[in-house]
Amino acid sequence: MIHSYAGLVPRGIRIAVIAGAALVVALIVAIAVAVLAPTGSTTPTPSPSTTPSASATPTPRPTPTPTPSFNKALYSLDDASSLWVVVNKTRPLNPVNYAPAHAALNLPGGGQMRPEAAAALQKMFADYQAQTGDHFTVVSPYRSYNTQVSVYNGWVAKLGKAQADRQSARPGYSEHQTGLAVDVNTAVSQSFGATAPGTWIAANSWQYGFIVRYPDGLEPVTGYEYEPWHLRFIGPELATEMHTTGIKTLEQFFGLPDAPDYLN
Numbered sequence: 001m002i003h004s005y006a007g008l009v010p011r012g013i014r015i016a017v018i019a020g021a022a023l024v025v026a027l028i029v030a031i032a033v034a035v036l037a038p039t040g041s042t043t044p045t046p047s048p049s050t051t052p053s054a055s056a057t058p059t060p061r062p063t064p065t066p067t068p069s070f071n072k073a074l075y076s077l078d079d080a081s082s083l084w085v086v087v088n089k090t091r092p093l094n095p096v097n098y099a100p101a102h103a104a105l106n107l108p109g110g111g112q113m114r115p116e117a118a119a120a121l122q123k124m125f126a127d128y129q130a131q132t133g134d135h136f137t138v139v140s141p142y143r144s145y146n147t148q149v150s151v152y153n154g155w156v157a158k159l160g161k162a163q164a165d166r167q168s169a170r171p172g173y174s175e176h177q178t179g180l181a182v183d184v185n186t187a188v189s190q191s192f193g194a195t196a197p198g199t200w201i202a203a204n205s206w207q208y209g210f211i212v213r214y215p216d217g218l219e220p221v222t223g224y225e226y227e228p229w230h231l232r233f234i235g236p237e238l239a240t241e242m243h244t245t246g247i248k249t250l251e252q253f254f255g256l257p258d259a260p261d262y263l264n
């Protein structure tokens, strides 16, 4: 009787078979390790190292690009103390007897303005003098409510109410009362706009934060005749934006209604 198959196979062949089988198993394990190990290690390793480095670099770049739009809501247009307050014949100061903090102007003609406007005007006057050897003179800077009462009444007595309203503001409606407006060199002569200093002001005052508030031909918008001498301080950001876009009045820039005349 045969006890077992193994008993029939010679010992040498049995060892060879076992060794061969062991080799096959070892090969399968080796292949399995080789196939599985790289797959498992490639997936997690490159993705954490590529993702942060790839996203860290482009993120700061797109951020500054979409921010050149000008923020028109940065300051109030209604608050009497706002740098951007829009005062015209339909937008009186609130309260009408508003008085700003003001500082003395260390300039020919003197007077007072709000400190930020005074500093900008002093810088502009100094630069103009350095460039041309000529100098500007302050004719009329900050005017209080009470001063405006006498100024306006003086024009009414001289010209009549209708013409006075074309060139002088009623008390409570004057930009001069904000402490941000100033008349330079003259307060009456429109020919100033064609002179060397008038041309310089029209071309350069925006760099100091000023605009010529009552441009030629825009009386239907502003309510005032051309005043090449009347500068309004609005700060360099807004003045630069208006210069760049070519929009000449605050009413047009902010989409406010035209203010050709008083409501009453």
Ligand SMILES: [Zn+2]
Pocket (backbone or CB within 6 Å): 140, 176, 181, 182, 183, 229, 230, 231
């Ligand atoms: Zn003025």
